[in-house]
Amino acid sequence: MKKTLRYLKPYSGTVVVGLILKFIGAVAELFLPLLLEYIINNVATNAELNEASKRNMIIYLGIAMLGCSLAALLGNVFANRLTVKSSGNMTHDLRYDLFSKTCYLNSKQVDLFGVPSLISRLTSDSYYVNQMVARTLRLGVRAPILILGGTILAFWRDPVLACVLLGCIPLVGIVIYVITKKSVPIYFGVQKKQDDMVRKVQENVTGVRVIKALDKGDHETEGFDKLVKELAAEEFKANKVMSLSHPLATLILNIGLVAIIVVGAFRGTKSGTVLAFLQYFVIILNAMIALSKIFVVISRGSASAARIEKVLDANVSESPLICPKSDMGCKIRFENVSFSYNGVKDNLRDLSFDIYPGQTLGIIGATGSGKSTIINLMMRFYDVSGGAIYIDDRDVRSYSIKELRKKFGVAFQNDFLMAASIRENVDYGRNLSDEQINEAIDAAQAREFVDELEGGLDFKLVQKANNLSGGQKQRILIARALAAYPEILVLDDSSSALDYETDASLRKALNKSGGDMTKVIVAQRISAIRHADLILVMDDGEVIGKGTHEQLMDSCDEYKLIYSTQMGGENA
DSSP states (O other): HHHHHHHEEEEEEHHHHHHHHHHHHHHHHHHHHHHHHHHHIIIIIIITTTTHHHHHHHHHHHHHHHEEEEEHHHHHHHHHHHHHHHHHHHHHHHHHHHHHHHHHHHHHHHHHHHHHHHHHIIIHHHHHHHHHHHHIIIIHHHHHHHHHHHHHHHHOOHHHHHHHHHHHHHHHHHHHHHHHHHHHHHHHHHHHHHHHHHHHHHHHTTHHHHHHHHHHHHHHHHHHHHHHHHHHHHHHHHHHHTTTHHHHHHHHHHHHHHHHHHHHHTTTOOHHHHHHHHHHHHHHHHHHHHHHHHHHHHHHHHHHHHHHHHTTTSSSOOOOOOOOOOOOOOEEEEEEEOOOOSSSSSSSEEEEHHHHHTTEEEEEEEETSSSHHHHHHHHSSSOOOOEEETTTTTEEEGGGGHHTTTTTEEEEOOOOOOOHHHHHHHHHOOOOHHHHHHHHHHHHTTHHHHHSTTTTGGGGGGGTTTTOOOHHHHHHHHHHHHHTTTTTTESSTTTTTTOOHHHHHHHHHHHHHHOOOOEEOOOOOOTTTTTTTTTEEEEETEEEEEHHHHHHHHHOHHHHHHHHHTTTOOOO
């Protein structure tokens, strides 16, 4: 939790001022029982004072009590406002860094954490950390001052009664410690169940059309209800443990309260002193109860802080390595590449091929055959398990991530579009000129529908671009990939929603305007890759066919079968 709490350091000045105000307010509150004791023991019952003197002294002392009450009130009010400000700023910085780190996690790290868990850490976990810090600064400082100060003043007034008071405090501390120690692991379980719930919500939101189409709303509701009940059961288990702290602390302190009255009566202690002790006992009782509540928040907050720090501690540097260069003059070279997602079974095995500048690589194969894995490795979303991948005769591991990714323009089949204008989606923060954006729109065959939209390039897309058709979305994605004139264009099944005529026009435009651009096209349609300089036919992580369209028609039965199924009797 130390890394999380360091985010308070920039606001230490605000925190210190708040703590000073808390201290002043707490000390002022501790003086109230002393003033009341003096009024009862030394003024109201003092036979040597006349009525006028008693009245005047009681008024003055009453004003002093009012002043202490106002000091306690105002000190706490202003301190709480400063606490909210500092904890809010701290949470802002924490969320910013957490989001930034999440954006730079590599694909393997994202797989390890899980997307729902990352969402949960950014939302609910950061909220619990905020509550932990805010309540600790508000109550966690004031409560110890009241406990310590009340105990010291109690010993000063009557050591015997103070011993009764002091005997209760360690018992309450032991209760809080034991309960807190048991609750922290339970709260980790609660957070895990929250991750599962976020995952379920995420799946349902993204798959809402399928759910409606198959009329499976009731089925999904039942599944969500099960997760919610499991989460509620975990929270009930945690709250059941933590709920013991308040009543047990109250029981112990109330027993002590009775003991003070009994001991005071037997010793003949003055009524003012007993009343002051009762007030100190109430102050300490409330402080101990507040402290027990804080430990509930700390238990949950520390569990959340630990989850957040796992992400913050993740190494995302991926520093360039010193690797031997190739001298083949290739734009893309795979040399005996093998890779496994889980470290058990290879998802790619012994893959080798060469692509030269300006050439086109086509990749075709069944679902799960390894097509997208080739793209993931080429862009270093994952590192190879064996072999090497070269871009411009340099091992991809020798590039910085920014330098490597700058070479690529990528359009994935299920890529995302922001709830922003078409212009902003194509530009995507790269400060491209209108000329670049318009050229990309034309090349992606998006002009015909963009000009018909209200506002053209300034047409606002809704969330997930649901106000565009599937083919329109894909053309905007392709335009985004083309807009910055990348050295390597990657189209990962990104034209699947296009009709054959538009797909053919897109390929012609790419061939015409591509220049030295190297193209990597992953497709299910042979028509999208048949003119590629090299075609890889993938099956279960292996290349079962490699060559041009004509060569594969002569040598690869699987490719001929796909061609026959898709193209019918059309001549090669």
